[in-house]
Amino acid sequence: MGLDKLDLAIIALYLAGITLFGLRFRKRHRSLRDYFLAGRDIPWWAIALSIVAAETSTLTIISIPGLAYDTNFTFLQVVMGYVVGRIVISFVLLPHYFRGDLYTAYELIERRFGHGLRSLTAGLFLFTRAAAEGVRVYAVSIVVAIAVGTGQVASIAIITLLTLIYTFEGGLAAVIWTDVVQTAIYVGGTLVGLWTMVQLTPGGWTAVHLAAGAAGKLQVLDFTPTIRLPYTFWAGVIGGTFFTLASHGTDQLIVQRLLAARNQKQSAAALISSGFAVLFQFALFLLVGVMLWSYYRVPSAAFGKPDRIYPTFIVTHMPHGISGLLIAAILAAAMSNLSAALNALSSSSIMDFYLRLRPQTEERTRMRLSRLSTFVWALILFGLAVLSLHKAGRVVEVGLQIASVAYGALLGVFLLGVLTRKANEPGAMVGLVFGFAIELYLWLWTGVSWTWWVLIGTIATFTTGYLASLVVASQE
Numbered sequence: 481m482g483l484d485k486l487d488l489a490i491i492a493l494y495l496a497g498i499t500l501f502g503l504r505f506r507k508r509h510r511s512l513r514d515y516f517l518a519g520r521d522i523p524w525w526a527i528a529l530s531i532v533a534a535e536t537s538t539l540t541i542i543s544i545p546g547l548a549y550d551t552n553f554t555f556l557q558v559v560m561g562y563v564v565g566r567i568v569i570s571f572v573l574l575p576h577y578f579r580g581d582l583y584t585a586y587e588l589i590e591r592r593f594g595h596g597l598r599s600l601t602a603g604l605f606l607f608t609r610a611a612a613e614g615v616r617v618y619a620v621s622i623v624v625a626i627a628v629g630t631g632q633v634a635s636i637a638i639i640t641l642l643t644l645i646y647t648f649e650g651g652l653a654a655v656i657w658t659d660v661v662q663t664a665i666y667v668g669g670t671l672v673g674l675w676t677m678v679q680l681t682p683g684g685w686t687a688v689h690l691a692a693g694a695a696g697k698l699q700v701l702d703f704t705p706t707i708r709l710p711y712t713f714w715a716g717v718i719g720g721t722f723f724t725l726a727s728h729g730t731d732q733l734i735v736q737r738l739l740a741a742r743n744q745k746q747s748a749a750a751l752i753s754s755g756f757a758v759l760f761q762f763a764l765f766l767l768v769g770v771m772l773w774s775y776y777r778v779p780s781a782a783f784g785k786p787d788r789i790y791p792t793f794i795v796t797h798m799p800h801g802i803s804g805l806l807i808a809a810i811l812a813a814a815m816s817n818l819s820a821a822l823n824a825l826s827s828s829s830i831m832d833f834y835l836r837l838r839p840q841t842e843e844r845t846r847m848r849l850s851r852l853s854t855f856v857w858a859l860i861l862f863g864l865a866v867l868s869l870h871k872a873g874r875v876v877e878v879g880l881q882i883a884s885v886a887y888g889a890l891l892g893v894f895l896l897g898v899l900t901r902k903a904n905e906p907g908a909m910v911g912l913v914f915g916f917a918i919e920l921y922l923w924l925w926t927g928v929s930w931t932w933w934v935l936i937g938t939i940a941t942f943t944t945g946y947l948a949s950l951v952v953a954s955q956e
Contacts, residue, residue, distance in 0.1 A: 483795060483800070483803060483804060483807070484800045486800050486801050486804060487800055487801065487803050487804030487807065488804065489804070490801065490804030490805055490807075490808055491804055491807055491808050491811070494665070494808035494811065494812070495642055495808075495811065498642075498646075498658055498661065498662065498812070498815065499642050499645055499646055501646075501657075501658060501661065502645070502646025502647070502649070502650050502654040502655075502657075502658045502819075503645070503646050503649055503650060503654070504650070504654075505646075505649075505650035505651070505653045505654040505657065506646075506649035506650050506654070511843055511846075511847070512583070512830070512831075512843070512846050512847065512850060513583075514651065514653070515651035515652065515847060515850055516583055516651065516652055516736065516823070516826075516827040516830075516831070516850070517583060517652060517736070517739055517740045518651065518652040518653040518656060518740045519653070520739070520740055520741070520742060521742060522653070522656055522740045522741060522742070523742070523746070524741060524742075524746035524747070524749045524750040524753075525750070525753075526656055526657065526659075526660050527656065527737050527738070527740060527741055527746075527747070527750035527754075528749070528750040528751075528753045528754040528757065529659060529660045529663045529664075529754075529757070530655070530656040530659035530660065530663075530737050530816075530820075531728075531734060531737055531750060531751065531754040532663055532754050532757045532758055532761065533659035533660075533662055533663045533813070533816035533817065533820070534659065534733055534734060534737065534816065534817060534820040535727070535734070535758065535817075536663075536666070536758075536761065536813050536816070536817065537616040537619065537813055537814060537817035537818075538616065538619040538620050538622075538623060538810055538811075538813055538814040538817075539615070539616050539619045540761075540762075540765060540813065541666065541670070541765060541790070541809070541810050541813050542619060542622060542623060542787045542788075542790050542791055542810065543619070543786070543787045544762060544765040544766060544768075544769065545765055545766070545768040545769035545772055545789065545790045546769060546780065546785070546786030546787050546788075546789050546790065547766070547769060547786065548697070548765075548766040548767070548768070548769025548770050548772075548773070549769045549770075549772050549773045549780055549786055549789055550780050550786055551711070552696055552697045552698065552699040552700075552770075553697070553698060553699060553700045553763070553766050553770075554699060554700060554701070554702045554711035554712070554716070555711050555716075555762065555766060556700050556716075556759070556762060556763060556766065557700070557701065557702070557711055557712065557713050557715070557716025557717060557720070558710075558711060558715075558716040558719065558720040558723075558931060559716075559720065559758060559759050559762045559763075560716060560717050560720060560759070561716055561717045561718065561719060561720020561721040561722075561723065561724060562720050562721075562723070562724045562755055562758055562759070563752075563755035563756060563758075563759060564717065564720070564721045564724075565720065565721040565722070565723065565724025565725045565728065565729075565755075566724060566728060566751050566752050566754070566755040567752060567755075568721065568725060569724070569725060569728055569729040569751060570747075570748035570751055570752060572729075572898065572899075573725075573729045573730075573894065573898065574738065574744055574747055574748055574751070575744065576588055576898055577735065577738065577739060577744075577747075578743070578744040578747070582739060583739070583827060583831045584602065584732050584735070584736070584827055584828050584831045584832055585605075585729075585730055585731070585732050585735040585736075585894075586598045586601050586602040586605070586732070586828065586832050587831070587832070588894070588897065589601050589893065589894070589897060592897035592898075593897060593903075593904070593905040593908055594905040595836060596905060596909070597893065597905050597908055597909055597912070598832060598836075599832065599833065599836075600909060600912060601730075601890055601893060601912070602732075602828050602832035602833065604886050604889065604890060604912075604916070605730075605731065605732055605828060605886070605890065606825060606828060606829065607886070608882060608883060608885060608886035608887075609731070609732075609733060609821060609824065609825060609883075610821075610825065610857070610860055610861060610864060611864065611882050612882040612883045613817075613818070613821040613825075613861050613864070614861055614863075614864025614865045614867065615864075615865075615882065616814075616817055616818070616821075617636055617639070617640065617814070617818060617861050617862070617864070617865035618632075618636065618864075618865040618866075619787065619814070620635060620636060620639045620811070620814040620865075621633070621635040621636050621865070622785075622787055622788060622791060623635075623791045623807065623810050623811070623814075624638070624639070624807075624811075626788065626791040626792060626795055633866055636862060636865045636866060637862065639811065639814055639815060639818065640818065640858055640861065640862045640865075641858075642815065643815045643818045643819050643822070643858075644822065644854070644855065644858040646658065646819070647818075647819040647822045647823055647854055647858075648851050648854050648855060648858075649851075651823065651850075652736065652737075652740060652823050652827075654819070655816075655819045655820055655823050656737065656740065658815070658816060658819065659816045659819075659820070661812075662812035662813065662815060662816040663812075663816070665808065665809050665812040666809035666810065666812045666813045667761065667764070667809075668809070669805050669806050669808065669809025669810075669812075670764055670765065670768065670806075670809060671764070672802060672805060672806070673768070673794070673798065673802065673806045673809075674764070674767065674768055674771065676798060676799065676802055677768070677771045677772070677775065677793075678771070680775065680797060681771065681774055681775050687774070688770070688771060688774040691774050692770050692773070692774060695773075697770045697773060698770070701713050707928050707929060707932050708927050708928065708929055709929055710929035710930055710931045711931070715929060715931040715932060716931065718935060719929075719931030719932050719933075719934065719935055720931065722887075722888075722891065722934040722935040722938055723880075723884065723887060723931070723934045724755075725891055725934075725938075726887030726888065726890055726891040726934050726938070727883065727887060728751065729891065729894065730887070730890040730891055730894050731824075731883075731887075731890075732824045732825075732827065732828045733820055733821060733824040736823070736824050736827060737750070737820075738750070738751060768790060769789075769790075772789050772790060772793055775793070775797075776789070776793075791807075791810070794806045794807060795807075818861070821857075821861065822854050822857050822858055822861070823854065825853075825854075825857040826850055826853040826854040826857055827850075829853045829857070830846070830849060830850050830853055834849060880930055881923060881930045881933075884919065884923075884930050884933040884934050884937075885916070885919045885920060885923050885933065886916060886919070887919075887933075887934045887937065888915050888916075888918075888919050888933060888934040888935070888936060888937015888938045888939075888940070888941060889911075889912045889913075889915035889916040889919065889937055889938075889941050890912075891934065891937075891938045891941070892911055892912065892915050892937065892938045892939070892940070892941025892942040892945060893908050893911065893912050893941060893945065895938065895942055896908050896911065896941075896942055896945045896946060896949075900946060902946070902949055902950065902953065903945055903946055903949045904949045904952055904953060906948070906949070906952045907945050907946065907947075907948035907949025907950070907951070907952050907953075908945045908948075908949065909945075910944060910945060910948040911940075911941040911942065911943075911944040911945020911946070911948060912941055912945065914940055914941065914944040914945075915937045915938070915940045915941025915942075915944065915945075916937070916941075918936060918937055918940040919933050919934075919936070919937040922936060922937075
């Protein structure tokens with residue numbers, strides 16, 4: 481059926497509207513505190529929705545349904561770990577972030593160990609976040625190319641440019657408040673799409689439930705004792721917990737939002753409530769995948785890639801108007817995630833590197849360089865997204881794998897800092913390098929599933945770092 485003028489008008493209206501809305505915040509910052517932390521005056525519920533948006537990309541919306549199409553609901557076991565991890569962070573790491581006036585997660589590392597390890601951890605964040613984000617931005621091209629017919633490179637360029645405009649001008653305040661709007665759009669759009677799919681499926685929900693149940697599509701728990709399957713109960717809950725400890729406790733993308741809260745209590749409320757919102761959200765996207773399977777009943781290979789199934793259904797089977805709304809919803813998730821990455825990458829670049837070397841820089845120059853850094857990172861992410869065009873498989877898993885490669889090493893260093901007193905900077909550096917090497921080995925040369933990588937990397941980093949610290953101390 482394809483999109484018509486009404487659909488394209490809805491998409492264009494959304495893109496113009498969200499960009500103009502983000503620009504409303506351009507005059508609200510006069511300092512780096514305003515630009516990178518929104519003046520630390522954001523209510524907890526807005527931060528919670530922004531956290532949800534920051535970890536929800538086009539990858540999530542198109543690839544999770546593709547995952548459910550091929551499998552079932554067992555991915556929810558990982559999301560259960562996401563909730564547990566948030567609770568642990570609120571007790572273990574958040575108190576340390578609110579002792580002092582921190583702008584980035586890696587300032588905590590310098591305060592505990594020294595500037596050398598701060599640079600190393602911040603550099604690792606910049607490298608892996610950019611790589612993972614490039615894959616996420618690439619996912620946008622799948623949707624836009626199917627929906628509008630533009631080339632994949634042109635699709636990436638359009639979304640990157642529009643997101644850059646309001647992120648460049650409005651800083652974190654623009655990012656968070658556009659996230660709130662975009663979360664409402666993509667969750668609401670998904671609910672409308674789900675209702676429409678039920679109406680289009682012969683026999684409605686009853687037929688879907690019976691067929692999906694008989695095919696094992698509604699299975700949530702899997703207690704298989706293996707480390708080669710990513711979505712078992714043990715890999716999901718334990719692995720998901722450690723993944724979240726790293727992604728929400730050491731990654732500037734999320735920590736920056738936590739630091740924008742008015743106080744530690746509100747920050748914890750935002751973090752924990754976002755976990756339950758994400759659990760609902762992933763269940764929603766998995767249900768979309770099961771509905772798609774019930775409708776098509778053909779192998780996902782018939783679509784080329786599993787990630788193409790949901791966008792194809794939207795464009796070819798959804799009524800006009802609703803299909804435009806759903807494409808706009810997917811773009812909303814893409815833009816919110818990209819804006820979060822741009823601001824986080826910029827804040828770490830300026831605070832963890834430039835200003836540490838030139839702390840006397842005037843505030844006006846700091847602001848100019850912060851915007852310039854945002855622009856440069858947009859170019860880098862655009863380039864990485866273009867390089868990802870030929871990546872096969874479900875892109876959501878590719879993104880999670882790239883992030884997992886560094887998370888264990890980062891989390892191990894942070895835990896060395898907050899849980900021990902004997903760990904020192906040289907020992908922690910040895911631990912970080914060793915842990916990162918272990919995770920690279922797991923990724924490239926073993927069959928161990930990605931859900932275990934962060935746990936293994938954390939243990940390797942923590943143990944090696946602690947022992948190396950004792951050796952260094954004994955030689956002094």
